[in-house]
Amino acid sequence: MDIRFGYWSTTLGGLVKSKLPQRTDWTFEFNTQIAQVAETVGFDYILVAARFISNYGKSNQLDALSTVAALSTLTKRLKLIAAVHSGLWHPGAIAKQTSTIDYISGGRFCINVLSGWYRQEFHTYGEPWLDHDERYRRSEEFIQVLKGLWTEDNFNFQGDFYRIHEGWLRPRPLSQPYPEIFQGGNSKAARRMAARYSDWYFMNGNSLEEVQQQVEEISILAKDYGRRLKFGLNAFIIVRDSEAEAYAELERIIAHADVESVNAFAEQVKQAGASTQDRIGMWANSDFANLVQPNDGFKTGLIGTAEQVAEKIRAYHAIGVDMILCAFLHYADELAAFGHTVIPLVRQLESERSPTLLDPVV
Numbered sequence: 001m002d003i004r005f006g007y008w009s010t011t012l013g014g015l016v017k018s019k020l021p022q023r024t025d026w027t028f029e030f031n032t033q034i035a036q037v038a039e040t041v042g043f044d045y046i047l048v049a050a051r052f053i054s055n056y057g058k059s060n061q062l063d064a065l066s067t068v069a070a071l072s073t074l075t076k077r078l079k080l081i082a083a084v085h086s087g088l089w090h091p092g093a094i095a096k097q098t099s100t101i102d103y104i105s106g107g108r109f110c111i112n113v114l115s116g117w118y119r120q121e122f123h124t125y126g127e128p129w130l131d132h133d134e135r136y137r138r139s140e141e142f143i144q145v146l147k148g149l150w151t152e153d154n155f156n157f158q159g160d161f162y163r164i165h166e167g168w169l170r171p172r173p174l175s176q177p178y179p180e181i182f183q184g185g186n187s188k189a190a191r192r193m194a195a196r197y198s199d200w201y202f203m204n205g206n207s208l209e210e211v212q213q214q215v216e217e218i219s220i221l222a223k224d225y226g227r228r229l230k231f232g233l234n235a236f237i238i239v240r241d242s243e244a245e246a247y248a249e250l251e252r253i254i255a256h257a258d259v260e261s262v263n264a265f266a267e268q269v270k271q272a273g274a275s276t277q278d279r280i281g282m283w284a285n286s287d288f289a290n291l292v293q294p295n296d297g298f299k300t301g302l303i304g305t306a307e308q309v310a311e312k313i314r315a316y317h318a319i320g321v322d323m324i325l326c327a328f329l330h331y332a333d334e335l336a337a338f339g340h341t342v343i344p345l346v347r348q349l350e351s352e353r354s355p356t357l358l359d360p361v362v
Contacts, residue, residue: 006045041339072105107174195221236297310345
C-alpha cells in the first residue's frame with residue numbers, strides 16, 4: 001500500500017501551544033474550506049479530535065461527531081475520522097450514530113476510539129475515572145460492541161462495562177466489513193488492545209528507530225491473533241525553502257510557547273503514560289519543547305525542504321508506517337502547499353523505488 005496522508009482538523013484551534021500567530025481557525029467554515037482543499041491535493045483522511053472540557057482556558061471547540069457528519073455532506077473523497085471517548089459514550093448509541101454518518105457519507109466514516117487521558121473531563125460529567133489499564137479494557141469492550149452491532153442481527157454481549165441484549169441496527173454501515181477503527185496510545189495496554197481489536201494504531205511523533213520498534217512489537221502481537229495492523233504517525237510539518245529556515249521556524253514556535261498552557265498540559269497528561277508502571281505510555285518522556293506540540297509532532301523530524309521531508313516520509317514508510325498524520329502552523333496556506341509539493345515528491349520516490357531481493361514475487 002502506498003503511504004497515506006491524513007491531517008488534524010483545527011476544530012480545537014491551533015496545533016501548537018504557542019503565542020506565535022497561526023493562520024489557522026477553529027470555525028466550521030474554515031474547516032470546511034481546508035477539507036475541500038485537502039481532498040483535491042492528495043490527502044486521504046481528516047482526524048477530528050474530541051474535547052469536551054478545554055484543557056486550558058475556555059476556547060471554542062467543535063464536537064467531533066457533529067463536525068464529521070456535517071463535513072460528510074460537503075466533501076466527496078476524504079475519509080472522515082471522528083474521535084470518540086469510550087468512557088463518555090455508550091457504544092450502542094455510537095454504533096447507531098456512526099452507521100448513519102457512514103451511510104450519509106457514502107462509506108467514508110472512520111472512528112478513533114479514545115480511552116481517555118484527561119481526568120477532569122470525566123469528573124466534570126460525573127463519570128468514574130478508571131485506572132489506566134482498565135480504561136483500555138473498557139475500550140476493548142466498546143469496540144466489540146461496535147463491531148457486533150454494525151455486522152450482526154440479534155447481537156448479544158455480556159461484558160464488565162457494557163451489556164447488549166438482542167441488539168441490531170439499520171441501516172448498517174456501507175463500509176465493509178465495517179468502518180475503519182483507529183486508536184492511539186503507547187502503553188503496553190494500548191498495544192495489546194490494538195493487536196486484538198483495532199485496524200489502525202496512531203503513534204505519537206518519534207524517531208525512526210523508536211517508531212520501528214513500536215511497529216515491529218505491535219505487528220508481532222497482532223500476528224498472534226491472525227491480524228495485520230496499519231500504522232499512523234503524528235508529525236508537525238515545517239517545510240521552508242531551506243533547512244535552516246525550517247529549523248529557525250521551529251525555534252520561533254518554541255521560543256514563543258504559551259508557558260502557562262504547556263505546563264498545565266504537562267500536569268494533566270501525568271494521568272496518561274506517566275501513570276503506567278513501566279512509564280512507556282504517551283508523553284511519559286516528553287520534555288517542555290515537545291509538549292508545545294501536544295502529540296510530540298516535532299520528534300518525527302519532518303522539518304526542512306520539500307525534498308528532505310519527502311525523503312524522511314519514505315524512510316518512515318519503509319519501516320512500516322502507513323499514514324503520516326500532519327499538522328501545520330499555518331493551515332490556511334501550508335496544507336495546500338504540502339499537497340502540491342511534498343505529496344507529489346513522495347509519490348515520485350515511490351514510483352522510482354527499484355525492486356530488491358526482499359520484495360515479494362507477484
